[in-house]
Amino acid sequence: MTERIWEVFRQQDEGDPMVHAGNVNAPDDELAVHYAREMYGRRGESHRLWVVARDAITELDDPDLLRPPFDRSHKKPGGYIIKHKLEAAKQRAAAEAGEGSDE
Amino acid sequence: MSEAPAATLDAPAREALAELLLSVADDEFVIGFWDSEWTGIAPMLEEDVATSSIAQDEIGHARALYEMLATLTDGDADRIAYGRDADGFRHAALLNHARGDWAFSVARRYLYETADAVRLAALARSSDEPLAALSTKMRREETYHLQHADTWLRRLSEGASEGRERLVGALGRLWPDAQDVFAPLAAEEELVRSGLLAEPMRALHAEWQARVRPVLEPIVGELPALTPSLDGRTRRNDDFRWLHGELTAVYRSEEGATW
Amino acid sequence: MQYASFVIESSDTIQPLSPRPPYEAGDEAFYAHVGSGGKVEADHWMPDAYRAAVLKFVEMHANSELMGVLPERDWIMRAPNLRRKLALTSKIQDEVGHAQLLYRVAEDLGKPRVQMFQDLLDGKTKFHNVFHYPTRSWADVGIIAWLVDAAAIVSQQALRDSSYAPYARTMKKICWEESVHIMHGRDVVLTLMNGTDAQRGMVQEALDRWWGPLMQMHGPPTDPAKDKDLHWQIKAKNNEQLRQEFLSIYVPRILELGLTIPDPGLGYDEAAGRWHYTEPDWVELKSVVTGHGPASQERLEFRRTSFADTQWVRDALLGGAAAAA
Numbered sequence: 098m099t100e101r102i103w104e105v106f107r108q109q110d111e112g113d114p115m116v117h118a119g120n121v122n123a124p125d126d127e128l129a130v131h132y133a134r135e136m137y138g139r140r141g142e143s144h145r146l147w148v149v150a151r152d153a154i155t156e157l158d159d160p161d162l163l164r165p166p167f168d169r170s171h172k173k174p175g176g177y178i179i180k181h182k183l184e185a186a187k188q189r190a191a192a193e194a195g196e197g198s199d200e
Numbered sequence: 201m202s203e204a205p206a207a208t209l210d211a212p213a214r215e216a217l218a219e220l221l222l223s224v225a226d227d228e229f230v231i232g233f234w235d236s237e238w239t240g241i242a243p244m245l246e247e248d249v250a251t252s253s254i255a256q257d258e259i260g261h262a263r264a265l266y267e268m269l270a271t272l273t274d275g276d277a278d279r280i281a282y283g284r285d286a287d288g289f290r291h292a293a294l295l296n297h298a299r300g301d302w303a304f305s306v307a308r309r310y311l312y313e314t315a316d317a318v319r320l321a322a323l324a325r326s327s328d329e330p331l332a333a334l335s336t337k338m339r340r341e342e343t344y345h346l347q348h349a350d351t352w353l354r355r356l357s358e359g360a361s362e363g364r365e366r367l368v369g370a371l372g373r374l375w376p377d378a379q380d381v382f383a384p385l386a387a388e389e390e391l392v393r394s395g396l397l398a399e400p401m402r403a404l405h406a407e408w409q410a411r412v413r414p415v416l417e418p419i420v421g422e423l424p425a426l427t428p429s430l431d432g433r434t435r436r437n438d439d440f441r442w443l444h445g446e447l448t449a450v451y452r453s454e455e456g457a458t459w
Numbered sequence: 460m461q462y463a464s465f466v467i468e469s470s471d472t473i474q475p476l477s478p479r480p481p482y483e484a485g486d487e488a489f490y491a492h493v494g495s496g497g498k499v500e501a502d503h504w505m506p507d508a509y510r511a512a513v514l515k516f517v518e519m520h521a522n523s524e525l526m527g528v529l530p531e532r533d534w535i536m537r538a539p540n541l542r543r544k545l546a547l548t549s550k551i552q553d554e555v556g557h558a559q560l561l562y563r564v565a566e567d568l569g570k571p572r573v574q575m576f577q578d579l580l581d582g583k584t585k586f587h588n589v590f591h592y593p594t595r596s597w598a599d600v601g602i603i604a605w606l607v608d609a610a611a612i613v614s615q616q617a618l619r620d621s622s623y624a625p626y627a628r629t630m631k632k633i634c635w636e637e638s639v640h641i642m643h644g645r646d647v648v649l650t651l652m653n654g655t656d657a658q659r660g661m662v663q664e665a666l667d668r669w670w671g672p673l674m675q676m677h678g679p680p681t682d683p684a685k686d687k688d689l690h691w692q693i694k695a696k697n698n699e700q701l702r703q704e705f706l707s708i709y710v711p712r713i714l715e716l717g718l719t720i721p722d723p724g725l726g727y728d729e730a731a732g733r734w735h736y737t738e739p740d741w742v743e744l745k746s747v748v749t750g751h752g753p754a755s756q757e758r759l760e761f762r763r764t765s766f767a768d769t770q771w772v773r774d775a776l777l778g779g780a781a782a783a784a
Contacts, residue, residue: 100777102563119632120563121246122572124777127351132246134344136556139253236535236548240528241765243772245559252552256545263541278540302772356775363775443536450539450597457654459539459597459647 103129104154106147107137115147126150209328213394216387217328218272219290220397222280223385223433224319225265226291229281231312232258233443234299243302254309254348257341264334282451286444290433293377298439303366306352308374311412313349315381317342318408327395357419364419371420379405383432401428493622493692500624501567509691513623514568516693521561522579522586528554529758530594531603539597546643550604553636560629567625580763582750587611589672591752598651598661602669604644606709610676612637613705614694622692645712652716659717666713667721674722674736675744677702706734 100122106115118137123129126148133148157163170176209217235255242248266277294312299305320342323335356363382405391397405428417423429435450459482492484504492499499505505513528551535551538544562572578584589607594600615634621627651658680699681689688694696704706725713720724737750756 119560119629121559122244122563122566123246128246131250131348131351135246135249135253136559139249233536236544239535239548239551240525240532240555241762241769243769243776245555245562248555249552249559252548252555256548256552259541259545259548263545266541281541282539302769359775360771362771366771446536447538449537450534453597454655454657457658458650459543459654 100124101129102151103133104149104151105133105137106149107143108145109142110144113144115145118143118146120151209394212387212390213396214272216385216390216394217331217396218269219385219387220391221265221269221272221331223290223292224323225262225269225281226289227295227312227316227381228258228265229262230289230291230295230440230443231309232256232262233447234295234297235305235309237299238305250348254345257345261338261341264338268330268334278451282448286436286441287434289436289440289444292380292383293429293432293435294374294380296377296435296437296440297374298442300370301366303356303363304370304374306349306356307367307370308378309345310349310353311371311374311378312381313342313346314412315378315408317346318404318411319381322398322404325398331396353415353419368420371416375420375423376426377432379426379428380432381428382408383428384430385433490691496692497622498624498627499622508687509693510568512687512691513626513693514565514570516688517561517565517568517623517626518570518575518578519585519587521558521565521575522584523590524554524558524561525579526586526590526758526762528558529761530590530592530754531600533594534597534600537597538600543647547600550640550643553640557633557636560632564625564629576766580759580766582759585748588675588744588747588752589669590758591747591750591755592668592672593754595668596661596665598648598658598665599669601644601647601651601662602665604640605648606644606666606669606673606713607676608637608640608644609709610673610701610705612641613701613708614677614696617696617701618694620692620695626693648716652718663718666718670721671740671743672747673705674702674739675741675747677705678744679739679741703733706736710734 101124102120103123104120105118107118108115121129121132121136123132129148129150130146133146137143138146232255235251235258238248239252239255240248242251262281263277266280269275269280270277294308294315297304297308300308317339320335320339324332324339326332326335353367356367358364382401384401385391388397388400392400413423482488482497486506489504489506489509493509499509531547531551531554535544535548538547562575565575566572575584579586589603589610594603612634615630615637618630619627619634621630648662651662678698681697683689683697686697689697710720710725710727722737724735726736727734746752747755750759
């Protein structure tokens, strides 16, 4: 049996990211593209499709690599909470300016 | 489409255009019906969805053409489509046949799509602007149909022997009636004179033959030189009478009702 | 799928590992994971019982979409105007599409598509009750697209949160598509109800026939403690919840058209906050889903014939490369 599985990625509108939509059974590239269009584009709902043989995809899902245990907050915006420091700095600056005007 | 084309056409031209529109509309309507029968029972699930889309496209084209005709003749698209007797239909004899097996449907679709492509190219140059615009629109969808028809023709002809035999048999049986997509229209002289039809049907027929022979003859062997029949758009058979009975069954059950 | 999970050892050799789901292998950890809303993918470890339960559930759903095509298919040729012809063909096409989506999900759990078709045709696997009944008029087309699809969508919306992620994702797509079908169905029914006496009569007659199967559709109330599918979060609501939801939305919509629902025992109990109704015929349900419905055998036979008639095409297509060589 020479049937294979093809993964289909779609783009909703121009500029949007390609998002995984599903998969189709087909004997080859040519029919896979036809069928991807039918399953994920026949209503005019997609701007673009990528059709990729499943066995061409390399997957990574190891949590040790993708969600490793050590602190990595310095790599994300949420790792830089400045609210209190900013408050403190503003208050100090305001106080200094107030002292200066007394002289 | 905001203005009726009728405003700019004299009576003979209007009548000629009506005949032309009806012939194309009926072709699309009838082939859409036959192929919609594959919905749910095509050879593979994905192919089922694909074939149904193509059949729906044809019905959509038919609808647009019937609507154009309705505007031209001050009629109603549904009544034109559903309100005639079987003998009132003007589709090509190629489309009289039931869908048959998969090879038969593939063969008929290939013959029809290639012929329709030639016809649409001519209609896209029609002196009637709305018709030219509609034809250009239809051609965009028909590209996909042609690709699909070609894909299947190749797969069956190049694959296992049973598929090839069935395909060859179907092409042989359908070849004579396929000519009738180019059957002469009664008002052909007027159509060509007024530029509504860019070229006479016999020229389009020759063009189609030149395109498909090199593709088909390697598969089926030499194809007889045939010309379209005079009754190519008026003769009917039992298959089509059955279809007509089905498609009008509910419509006729309550005369004038809205569904 | 190929797995590129690596461990980079000190000597820089790379060794592939087996897929690592976000939980330990083992029934207890798995149950804790799905119980707290965790998701499962096709290539994750899962208890055999879970795999079997999901497969059975999805396979029956896929079968139902495929068999569900047949009651309406006859009417593709008889649709009474151009718009209805397009809408009905499109709707049935969608059902075939749903079958494709669901057989794909089931196939990725390990059962080949052709095996599933064979089991269906051999009567070894089931499909939902409503698809075992004949259609008799154009009004059936409206009632099925409106109410049968509505009853189905009530279940399907609950399934969007299934623990089995590929199924949940598929259900989101299916629910979106079904919402269009329900609009089409309701439009058909409304048009008939606004039409002639004969057309209205047609709708009432169809409703009279379909009400029984509709009430049976969600199945008999089950004991939540013993419901495996709930246990594994394959489905999120029990049968009775689904039926109540269906009644709450659709009974008012049916009655407002002037239709009569053929159950004198149907009514809403304000105090209890639930609908009461004449107990559906669970014997009929069991008999029907085991292949004894009025149209069960005829439909399975039709499927067998169509499938056999097109076997040469599949052989030509899939054996093509080998055969032509």
